[in-house]
């Protein structure tokens with residue numbers, strides 16, 4: 001009995017209780033039933049079921065109250081709410097309070113089967129998966145940059161050595177490897193950490209505005225210069241000037257940047273008083289500057305000026321042994337940001353994560369985990385949720401056997417978005433790019449079946 005899959009049915013409708021009991025017992029599951037909410041909750045504590053099928057309307061207490069009590073005391077139990085009514089608001093509440101699913105009466109055997117099977121699979125995975133968030137959130141988040149491979153340790157050393165000087169730094173690495181994060185940590189670990197950190201995004205820096213953006217301008221320097229304005233260099237003071245995607249700078253701007261770096265001074269457009277730049281320069285690139293130099297797209301002299309100290313951030317696939325720690329780190333962050341409670345990772349889920357090649361690096365990992373956490377709807381990060389999240393960013397199609405109908409996909413997606421937006425209809429509609437009435441209509445359709 002202990003090892004058997006246990007389902008608890010709480011419904012005041014005797015015919016539903018009886019038919020579900022027969023149906024589930026036929027499937028080899030142990031079943032207990034209760035007629036009222038209070039009896040059902042008591043039974044839930046004693047019987048410790050993996051799955052609870054809970055009617056939203058009960059004679060004594062509201063099903064949602066029982067749901068909240070179960071989620072609080074038995075967080076691993078998966079609660080499938082059932083409702084006979086056109087009761088959209090309650091369904092939204094149910095998902096928000098942590099129901100695993102909700103299904104409309106008359107019950108569709110296919111829908112119920114799918115939901116119960118998934119619930120049982122999750123509860124089995126939960127038993128088999130170790131807790132990975134044993135340390136406190138503060139302990140896990142203490143390291144702002146996660147990494148314990150040789151390459152990462154040598155980066156941390158470089159950051160330490162940079163803390164007492166203002167040497168120019170070039171950070172190279174593929175997209176999403178953490179170049180901006182590193183630049184911020186270089187700044188934050190330096191003696192000038194309380195000074196500003198100013199970013200210049202070279203992909204959007206218009207060539208004709210290069211000087212006025214960087215050096216600032218005097219009132220009347222050109223039409224439209226109604227007031228004098230400080231440029232980014234002045235704004236950075238004795239902090240850090242971060243040139244992001246420096247490889248994207250057009251050649252004409254590169255010449256101006258080089259001149260500024262060589263002399264370390266600048267003059268506001270329309271002004272005549274040279275000023276000294278105090279800030280540290282950090283440049284980042286996800287393109288290979290050496291190759292760009294060979295192709296004549298990047299000035300060699302500027303390249304040499306920038307690479308006084310070079311930090312190469314390895315792609316995630318080359319430091320896959322950091323993956324478990326990164327997963328722990330992001331799960332804590334995601335739990336904090338989205339009020340989720342994932343604390344375990346299914347073994348197979350970690351294997352799937354380790355097998356991926358991560359072309360989008362740490363940023364891709366963070367996004368995939370966020371999607372998978374929402375999809376997992378519970379305390380365990382599930383392998384199929386990770387696979388679904390990974391498939392979302394690739395063009396691969398699942399086996400036809402796993403294909404769902406468009407309607408099913410839409411329902412799941414809408415509910416996921418709703419849960420991610422904390423049940424807020426306006427935000428969800430905005431994120432989905434549909435109007436609030438359309439969203440409300442969709443949600444009510446799940447109840448009326450129209």
Ligand SMILES: Nc1ncnc2c1ncn2[C@@H]1O[C@H](COP(=O)(O)OP(=O)(O)OP(=O)(O)O)[C@@H](O)[C@H]1O
Pocket residue numbers: 144145146147173174175176177178179180181182285286329362363366
């Ligand atoms: N080692 C790490 N530890 C913790 N978080 C990380 C790490 N590396 C990257 N991140 C996080 O991953 C995300 C992407 O990092 P970041 O923006 O610094 O990458 P990038 O290399 O500058 O990307 P791009 O070249 O596309 O601008 C950020 O949220 C960052 O905080």
